[in-house]
Amino acid sequence: MNIFCHPRQHPFVRRLKAGSAPICAVSGAFWKAFGVVMLAMLPSCAPAAVQPAVTGKSPAEAEREVRRLEEVEWARAVQQKDTAWFQRHLADELVATTGRTGRVTTKAQEMAGILSSTGGGADRVTELRVQPYGDVAVATFRLETSGSDDTGPYTRTARYTEVWHFRDGRWQLVASHSSLIPPP
Template identity: 35%
Template sequence: MFYPGDDTNVEAAMQMILAAWLLAVAAPAASQSALERTLLALEEERQAAYVKGDRAVLERQFAAEYSHTNLRGGTTNRAEELAFYAPGTFSLKSGKIEDVTVHDYGNTAVLLGTVVWEGATFRPQPNVPIDLSGRFRVTRVYVNRAGRWQLSTSHASLIPPAEPAAASE
């Protein structure tokens, strides 16, 4: 109970408010499982590798049986994906992953999320740039082998841009 002029109660109340605020702020980070944090770190590392053209990261992350289904319904294997992301063939200014959910099945995990690419360009031929920038809904299947998570299968679907609002007359 608060009494006018009693600073000890005010101090105790402020401490309780601060503690509640800290719990509310820390709760989202604490709610992530260790597996979710691990897979999110791999996703972020791979997006950075796309930006830098770092093939070694991709080789380490893609499992031997890796396959990808792209936004046009085509499929590629590990070697084709490594060739796709080669410097000079693919460039990316910025890549990030958002809205991640992970389902843990022991030595297998499924990650769902949204990838956002800015300045993404694929060049199947030197003078034929194709803009691949956009937002993509992704599904990733990871396998844990000898304590290391690798990407086994992935799928990406383009999220269509929102229609502009009609101008009012």
């Protein structure tokens, strides 16, 4: 295998021909070191279904629970202005990036925004996909919502990526990012 290299030789690289400057070949020592690193990384590449669930739940059970949180419980909590639900399910270290303004918000700011919203419960989650990774699950979905806020009435569609972490016997949202989809 030929590679281009700096004239100053790296220990893993040897010259192909005496006197040749930049064209080099990767030595056997490099491939040996590379193989050791790749073998060490192999366990981290196993599919989530094969990895043991730290939660004590199967990947299917974790997916079902996060799906329920995204599709059912979140909307119910918003409609009922259920502060206790948000206190339980939004992590103290939550970082949320909004698609409308690009602003990064905290748990307190998210709760204030959610609880002051006058949305009419017209939220619709579609294209929900949940991928569990032990005690973490990543949810991606499309959200169509309408209501009113400090800017007036709105109808918006956005794509979300949310990261849930299972700890203290419950799933908590630790990160959320939305990207606004412009109207057609």
